[in-house]
Amino acid sequence: MTAPLSSPPAAGRASDAPRWALARRTLRPAYAFYYRALYSRQFPGKQTLDGLVLALETRIARGDTPTDKAVWEQKYRAGDWAFMHDLHQVPRYAAIASLAHRLRPGGAILDVGCGEGVLQDHLRPLGYSRYLGVDLSETAVAQAAAAGRVDDNSSFTAADAEHYVPDGLFDVIVFNECVHYFRDAATSVSAYERFLAPGGVFIFSTFRTPRGDAIMRDVLKQHEVLEELAISHRNGTSRLWLLLPTR
Numbered sequence: 001m002t003a004p005l006s007s008p009p010a011a012g013r014a015s016d017a018p019r020w021a022l023a024r025r026t027l028r029p030a031y032a033f034y035y036r037a038l039y040s041r042q043f044p045g046k047q048t049l050d051g052l053v054l055a056l057e058t059r060i061a062r063g064d065t066p067t068d069k070a071v072w073e074q075k076y077r078a079g080d081w082a083f084m085h086d087l088h089q090v091p092r093y094a095a096i097a098s099l100a101h102r103l104r105p106g107g108a109i110l111d112v113g114c115g116e117g118v119l120q121d122h123l124r125p126l127g128y129s130r131y132l133g134v135d136l137s138e139t140a141v142a143q144a145a146a147a148g149r150v151d152d153n154s155s156f157t158a159a160d161a162e163h164y165v166p167d168g169l170f171d172v173i174v175f176n177e178c179v180h181y182f183r184d185a186a187t188s189v190s191a192y193e194r195f196l197a198p199g200g201v202f203i204f205s206t207f208r209t210p211r212g213d214a215i216m217r218d219v220l221k222q223h224e225v226l227e228e229l230a231i232s233h234r235n236g237t238s239r240l241w242l243l244l245p246t247r
Helices: 014-038 046-059 069-078 087-103 118-126 138-146 185-195 210-221
Strands: 108-112 130-135 154-158 170-176 196-207 224-233 236-244
Touching (some): 014 046, 014 210, 087 170, 108 185, 130 138, 196 210
Parallel strands (some): 130 154
């Protein structure tokens, strides 16, 4: 489910691009202030302000906000996610796979927001007892199957990750650059705790944006941080966390 943060407005014309690019530059200081100082605070009118910010972000296509299912389907059909196979993405995927294997070798892995299953390509050589990928896009899940990623211990399902109820317990639950698309990330992440096996861990990756950083601050308040690291590449920086459940 990871989106290119420089994607053009989904509903705009090509001629609108310069106007929305100017809007992004003009609003950047206010946008940063909102996520740094107001996002996690309670105050009169907060719900209204949150709605206005989200509507504006969606309109100017920042690329890290909740997105309708139809948009995801169109993007996967158009091949907009092919860049996930680019070389600069490899260190992040490799780091997640290596951490999962190091902490819970041969464990069961739930990949939330799996897309077409690129992470599974890195996990499979290391071995696991079970892999389950879940993504909002049916097109992405179909592409995973067409690429031969489904086997006896590997499966994919199309579902809304914020409301999905997986079957069974998992040693590692991965949220790979997807929580910024959640409408209530902290609550949704906490709901997955009951699907962690004893001794299980969360692995998070988030691309650094004001929204992504603010969401992770909320998530981190509710979980114990085992480790944190950063991976920089040509488009920016991704931060990885190993988190333990609160129980």
